[in-house]
Amino acid sequence: MRIIFYCGENDFWSGKPVDQVKGNFSALWLKIKEDLPKSDLVYLSCKPSPKRISKWNLYQSLNLKIKKLSHSEERLHFVDISKTLLKSDMTFHKDLWRADNLHLNAGGYTKWSGADTPV
Numbered sequence: 001m002r003i004i005f006y007c008g009e010n011d012f013w014s015g016k017p018v019d020q021v022k023g024n025f026s027a028l029w030l031k032i033k034e035d036l037p038k039s040d041l042v043y044l045s046c047k048p049s050p051k052r053i054s055k056w057n058l059y060q061s062l063n064l065k066i067k068k069l070s071h072s073e074e075r076l077h078f079v080d081i082s083k084t085l086l087k088s089d090m091t092f093h094k095d096l097w098r099a100d101n102l103h104l105n106a107g108g109y110t111k112w113s114g115a116d117t118p119v
Contacts, residue, residue, distance in 0.1 A: 001036060006044040012058045022065045029069075029076060040075045047081050047112075050092050050101035084115045 005028075011021045025043075032041055043066050046059035063080070070078040085096060085108065096108030104112060 001039040003032065003036075003039055003041045004044065005041055008046045008062050009049075009052065009055070009059065012046075012055045012062075013052065018058055018061045018065070021062055025062075025066060026069070029073070033075070040077060042077045042079055043070065044115075045078065045080045045082060047085055048092070049085075049103075050094075050097060052102060079115055081112050081115045084111045 007025065008021050011024070012018075029041060032039060045063045045066075048056050048059065063078075063082075066076075067078040067080075070076045085093060085104075087093060093108075093111070096104055096111060098105050
């Protein structure tokens with residue numbers, strides 16, 4: 001079984017610190033390993049968005065912690081989706097977002113789906 005998991009952004013927006021969000025993720029990962037010992041977990045990174053760019057450093061901090069953990073856990077995989085949403089100069093592809101500049105439109109999700117290969 002392969003579980004695809006995306007989380008963290010709303011936790012930061014509600015004020016939770018990186019260590020708490022990472023701790024919650026680690027607790028979930030431990031539960032998956034215990035209850036579903038043959039399952040892989042694919043973590044989709046926190047993504048940058050034009051509306052919440054002020055939280056990007058927090059997102060990156062969590063992403064790096066989970067990526068590092070994935071290097072020592074055979075069944076935990078990290079997928080960086082940010083590279084599908086940013087241009088090479090680190091600006092946003094403006095045509096990938098809904099009017100709220102937070103949620104992806106259909107084109108954004110199509111582009112996002114190309115990043116499903118774990119690193």
